[in-house]
Amino acid sequence: MGVAFSSEHAVFVSEGTSGRVALIDLSSGERRRVFDLNVAGYRNSFSGDLVWDGTQNVLYVADQANFRIAVIDVRSRKVLASATAGRLPMAMTLSPDRRRLYVANAGMFRYRPLPIPLSFPPFGFPSAEALTGTEAPAGQSVVQIPPIGDPTVPESNSVAVINVSDPSAPKLETFVRTGASSGLQNGFGSSPSGIIATASNVYVANAGGDSVTVIDVGNNHAELEIPLRIPGMEQQRGILPIGLAYDPKTGWLLAAEAGINAVGVIDTRTAHVLGHIPAGWFPTRLVVDRGTVFVANLRGNGSRPSARSDSNIPSTISSTPEPGSVSIYPLPSAEQLPGLTKLVMQSCGFEQRPRVAPPLPPIRHVVLIAKAGLSFDEVLGDLTTVANSPVMAAPQLAHFGSAGSASGRGDILSLHGVDLTPNHHAIARRWAFSDNFYSDSNIGLGYLWLAGVYPNAWRESLARSATSGGGSNPSLSPEDVGQSGTLWHHLVAHGITIANFGSGTNGPFLTNLPMLDPPYNVTSRTYPGLNSDVSDTGRAAQFIDEIQHRYLEGGLDLPGFVYLTLPNGKPADARRPLYPYAESFIADNDEALGRIVEYLSQTKWWQETVVFVTEASVQRGTDHIDATRTLLLLAGPWVKRSHVSHTNASFPGLIKTILALLRVPPHTLFDHAAADLTDCFDSTADDTPYHAFGADRRVYNPAELR
Structure with a gap:
């Protein structure tokens, strides 16, 4: 712009x-x-x-x-x-x-445009x-x-x-x-x-x-x-x-x-x-005029709480989650630069205090599940304490929690006191989660961050223009990626096998825009992309079927890094009979998550597996800590039981933790300097299988798919 x-x-x-x-x-x-x-x-x-x-x-x-x-x-x-x-x-x-x-x-x-839309990207790049x-x-x-x-x-x-x-x-x-x-x-x-x-x-x-x-x-x-x-x-x-x-x-x-x-x-x-x-935050343009520096910062001083902890009404502090700012100051002298440089290094985490890293558990398989759209308080705000600590939560904001509600919008009977997310809560209570984890984007760019790609100037400007009505495309293009490549490239370069279910497959594809390779050759051709017309329980069934037939029955080892999307985890317009309520999509998403964790916990790989669950972005969520605070759940034998992490972290911290578990060095400055989430892991394992909870059938009934 x-x-x-x-x-x-x-x-x-x-x-x-x-x-x-x-x-x-x-x-x-x-x-x-x-x-x-x-x-x-x-x-x-x-x-x-x-x-x-x-x-x-x-x-x-x-x-x-x-x-x-x-x-x-x-x-x-x-x-x-x-x-x-x-x-x-x-x-x-x-x-x-x-x-x-x-x-x-x-x-x-x-x-260039294609004569006929395709359901999958036409080729990989390079x-x-x-x-x-x-x-x-x-x-x-x-x-x-x-x-x-x-x-x-x-x-x-x-x-x-x-x-x-x-x-x-x-x-x-x-x-x-x-x-x-x-x-x-x-x-x-x-x-x-x-x-x-x-x-x-x-x-x-x-x-x-x-x-x-x-x-x-x-x-x-x-x-x-x-x-x-x-x-x-x-x-x-x-x-x-x-x-x-x-x-x-x-x-x-x-x-x-x-x-x-x-x-x-x-x-x-x-x-x-x-x-x-x-x-x-995120300076983009600057000028020097007669010894004074003017810096335009795209994200200003960052985001703010979007609700009060004592109210279920969203805050009206600002309609713009990240208002920009302009920094104005005299051009420093050469003598002042060392001190200012040190401040930058410290603020970015580049001068970290030496610490003894805890021993890492013997994990060979990381499964990352990317959902879409909800804040922490909206789902887990009613989870106020676990075994190790109280939780920074606001029960009044847990609209999609254990005692949530589903509005009939005057068309059908509204429901109150409905458990919309039993599996999210069960996973959090049994294993570990964070109450201090944040999305690095609230405008649909979280999928880039989770691919190890920090959005550049072009993508930021395009996404902000798209929020005014043009939509945004979460698929990666070659123009998105810097010369360090993606997380996929980094993992493959260090000998980690990968598999992709849903990322970058948001068709129909109207142009010859490629999918990046290596993901192109390890991406499921049948797993649905970001399409709300497909249920997440349907996605879960497809994922389970592919893992079962290709890897378990096919005699192949589960890849070291498995990425899959469950994009229906936010309210949408009701579509009866499958989705009678806007909240039905959330119930669908929750049941799908439970089924996937249940299946993985019964496989031969479970002893060496960890599952991370997060939201790719937070859009218009309500949270009493910060508008970008979102979910991060962990499940697996080596994950601590009934544990909440208070470590301040975001997507780069998640990437850092994944790389550390797979014994891979840092990828970018962001994950190198980030705080990790190793406090969520234990020195002993408990490989008891997980048993999923079904959704309240008044809200979501997958039998309606038949």
Whole structure:
């Protein structure tokens, strides 16, 4: 998304999926004008970054959907011209003389529509089929699938240099690829997401590779790569540089480091990183003006409680879970940077106190079950104490707990005092859970985090635009993934076998967007994706059937890491007879969870297995601690009995625990620095099988499937 001030009284704001740009009056908040990019044959435009040239009254707009830059004459309100920009233009800057426009392209491919929708992604990436194309069955037909092509073409992960000396006739001069190994590593790109130009150089922030590329404006060649690393963690990525600013007085380049909530300081004369300055949550853009630094933080100071513990009414503190913020401070001196850097390192957990790690149990199989949508209090708020400790819970908010309710909405009889989640509660009471665990996303990006992928600037902006009505796609694309790869890649690289049930299979697939490989080759072709028309008990039956026939009866070992989705665990519109209430979906989800744990507990692998259960995201949940607090349940012979963990953790902490149990080193900076959940494990095992509870048949009856 883009913002550009035309004066002290008005600002241009891009609207994303509408393909429009609005000129907003800052005093009244009203629109003065609206400019539409969907003209002259262009459709489905997505307005992104903006650059304002006040000397010529020209506004440059990145159209991410059409891979172009639109040039708008503000006085006539017309689109003067368009210029090819490259794949997924993410950020732009003008040269000081305003004769060239430099565009950072974060994309890798130009995806094309398919003649017939597919029920499964057409091919994996990387693969020979992705390069050359293939055929795929679609019903009774065979569809020709066009390739996505070579990810190393010039317009991929690059900077487009556009001559705009005449804005009415912009001309593309060249592409300059950025990042280590020309922007490609481990199959994934550098994702250039921020850019700024001086009289001699163009600086490009590579979010996918944690580096800054220096381009010589005289020859348009990438002359230097400046790595951004954390001492002692040089192999991990996650700094996520996005916006850039240059201070001519000091010669310093400032980088908004979204992954570590800081601003990096680089001496452009020596190309050395001098230090880091604290910022708000997820800084994305910044400027330096006469010695003062202004930093735009996408998530501000974080989320808040969404309800009071003494009320079942959601809080009205803020309708925005994560309001943004702007940090304003004088540019520090060189002498102040070491102290500020130390503060950043400590705040991010990079300077951890040495501790003796507890011995890990002999676990060979990790099963991760990803659900969708509920807060901790909504489900386990009525669980106020367990054997080891009281629980941070609010019984009044446990709408989907042991004494929940199902509203008939005036159509059928409402129910009260209904046990909607008997299996969630039984698992929590028998084994372990956390009352201090948080989702790293409340806008549908949790599936990325659980795949070991931290959302980059493009995905964050796309998701926030989608929440206004465009929807969001939890499937991973090559543009999502940084140069460290996914959790899947990391596990396979360390010898861990994997299996996937449901992640990335949210069809129908309308374009030749690939599924990432290795997941592509280990993903069930029959397990349903994120489709609420399919019951979770149906998913459980499919999962059990595949494990039984392929692995148990087929003589194969259960993979070391098994991922499956149970996406129906939040209220939805009633659909009789299977779902007579909105809450019926939750009852369906609970019974499915119970059946899966019951089945696994009766297999030969149970003695060496642990099951983690969490919510991929929390959307509009009510919780008296924090709007993003969510569920984390553990089940297995080596899990402590009747134990609540108070360790402050989120998805990276879960990933860290999984990696530790499988004896795999850290993957990214996020899981490296996170607190783990090893306090949930015991030194002795109890492999007693689990017996699942059925749902209240008034709320959900799987017999209605027949």
